[in-house]
């Protein structure tokens with residue numbers, strides 16, 4: 342038996358609406374510190390699909406380290422494209438008490454979570470405990486979310502292919518704490534952009550990790 346579905350029936354089964362990057366930015370620009378603390382972003386990401394080609398004008402790979410490419414920023418959020426060549430990775434880091442959503446645009450990344458340590462004290466040594474196994478998230482999977490109450494984490498491209506991820510931070514994270522595995526202490530790391538709104542700097546900004 343052949344069954345034909347009309348568009349209304351199909352949209353019932355697939356409730357994701359297509360959204361352009363401009364529509365996503367319009368939505369983000371309507372939010373403030375209060376609304377970013379609610380579930381508005383989770384709901385938006387659950388119901389909207391943004392064509393990943395929209396992020397290509399902001400996608401620049403770096404040889405020396407993973408690339409942080411800024412798409413848009415105001416007082417309440419920043420949206421970035423992060424680019425990952427094989428073997429590029431972050432240190433274990435916190436998110437400076439902010440909220441972070443990650444969507445995979447291309448390839449896959451390995452996320453490893455560590456138990457939160459509460460307020461970090463300068464000079465104190467920490468023995469971090471892994472939370473479960475490392476998780477590989479690939480393009481096409483649901484967005485992931487993290488904040489300091491949930492975990493610390495590291496991200497690595499453990500695959501043999503380049504990867505692209507889209508990161509939303511609310512509020513913007515200008516610096517975060519990274520874990521020095523040899524001294525077992527945390528250090529502040531100032532976060533820089535490799536490109537800003539699709540324009541490359543004349544000279545790449547040196548990142549600290």
Ligand SMILES: [Fe+2]
Nearest residue numbers: 434436441494
């Ligand atoms: Fe992170």
